[in-house]
Amino acid sequence: MKWAVHRLRPGKAGRPWLIWLHGLLGSGADWAPVLPYFDGWPQAALDLPGHGASCAIAPESFAAVSQGLAHTLASLGIEHYILIGYSLGGRIALYHACRNSPAGLRGLFVEGAHPGVGQPAGPGRAFAPRRRLGPAFRPTALEAGIDRLVSTTGVQRFVHPAAPGAGGVAHP
Numbered sequence: 001m002k003w004a005v006h007r008l009r010p011g012k013a014g015r016p017w018l019i020w021l022h023g024l025l026g027s028g029a030d031w032a033p034v035l036p037y038f039d040g041w042p043q044a045a046l047d048l049p050g051h052g053a054s055c056a057i058a059p060e061s062f063a064a065v066s067q068g069l070a071h072t073l074a075s076l077g078i079e080h081y082i083l084i085g086y087s088l089g090g091r092i093a094l095y096h097a098c099r100n101s102p103a104g105l106r107g108l109f110v111e112g113a114h115p116g117v118g119q120p121a122g123p124g125r126a127f128a129p130r131r132r133l134g135p136a137f138r139p140t141a142l143e144a145g146i147d148r149l150v151s152t153t154g155v156q157r158f159v160h161p162a163a164p165g166a167g168g169v170a171h172p
Helices: 062-075 088-100 123-137 139-153
Strands: 005-009 017-021 043-046 081-086 105-111
Touching (some): 088 105
């Protein structure tokens, strides 16, 4: 099933597409502050299965997610691409690159991810916490929990509110 594309930006012909893969609990919208730095490059920020506008797509396994990524890229007519993944998105990028040897993959940038260790419970277990905890992972529940943690631990003196228009990023 084709994943939702949060942002699709054209670029100069001949350049590979930059494919942005967000982390657990995120969406393609997380990449919005970064995309302008790569003007001139064709870009697509995708919503991973179980996230954002792709939340109805069940993330069965890393193999299925990798196939979904390949299907999504093909349906968009993307032949040559560079995967850029953070956290879970990085792990998906690593899996896709190492297990599928895709002909169109031109590069890989990964932040805060690893290929995983022994997986006796199956590769889909990285998605399990979100499925099990469901309502606790809704943004409002997370924000309330973080606010409670910050206000009761004395951490608030180190936390600065996000500047308007900063995309939810706090700056000291």
